[in-house]
Amino acid sequence: MNDTPKDVNIAAVAALISDPSRAVMLDALLNKQALPAGELAYRAGISPQTASAHLAKLVDGGLLILKTQGRHRYYALSGPEVAHALEALAVIAPRRECVLCEPQSLQSTSILPAPATITLLANLV
Template identity: 55%
Template sequence: MSHGPDIARIGALIGDPARAAMLTALMSGKALTASELARVAGIGAPTVSAHLVKLAEGGLIAAEKQGRHRYVRLAGAEVAEALEALLGLAQSRGHLPFRPGPDDQAMRRARVCYDHLAGEMGIALYRALHAGGALALAPDGVALTDRGHGLLDGLGLDMPALMRARRPACRTCLDWSERTHHLAGGAGAALLTRFQELGWLRPRQTSRALRVTLEGERELPRLFARLGAGGQGSPGP
């Protein structure tokens, strides 16, 4: 007799190669159409529809309609974090693509993990916040300290709205390429949005890799240094 939640069903849903490809594509945080997901998975329209029904019934995706178009997205941040952890497990066990793609190095440098920053830049951000006293260990992971509130407020984040939200302000997410944690939750999402507003990071059209702009190459290391030293964390030189 088994005890606890049934992981077999979730594992079977994710384990199909076509469904795994579609779920990984949705890790970009974008809502995609069935035809876009069919191209990603290399399957036909009737087959993708059957897969999407199974994923929706399993609670892994959610659909939304806009005009004549129907879009699909991941059901939530927990799904994305579980997928990121599985990617890390596959990486650590040597289950890698036979032929690395052109975006591999860019993905490792900086990428979107659902709605927050991952890769080398995401790890650097998390470590700087931790070193500077912005994050403290909590029973369910990490939490913002008073210093952290001040630092993020200085970066221009709407802290009252962030703390009112039902979503946890801070969560750790296991980074598949670095095999350590980066920052997820409301604060992680808000920081990624802020870095894009400042023009430090730009999305790429064909993958969830992010391009670090020339300004970002200059300003992000400066910011991480200030955060790690417990400085004010204000954007800009």
């Protein structure tokens, strides 16, 4: 079962994936469609500047590739091995506790009504 070469750095890949924003961006690319940085930033709930820094780390780490078409830049998983690794991690990963399963950065801006509002509405019925 131990076929992993001794000279691989699993911790380096784990560090890249461990950031919640980067994990959301990687997950968004699992459908094999290349996406622009702005779309990935939106999905992760972070600024374009922050997304750019995260995407650069993922490209440097070999998890993503950058595809340029004219003036447009698109990001995609670097290969099926990355998709397989992410899917395998999803099998053992704990489930998100949030109802909408939004990235951590978006949870504080929830559009759900506050409990007091729900109580007031219930009293009106």
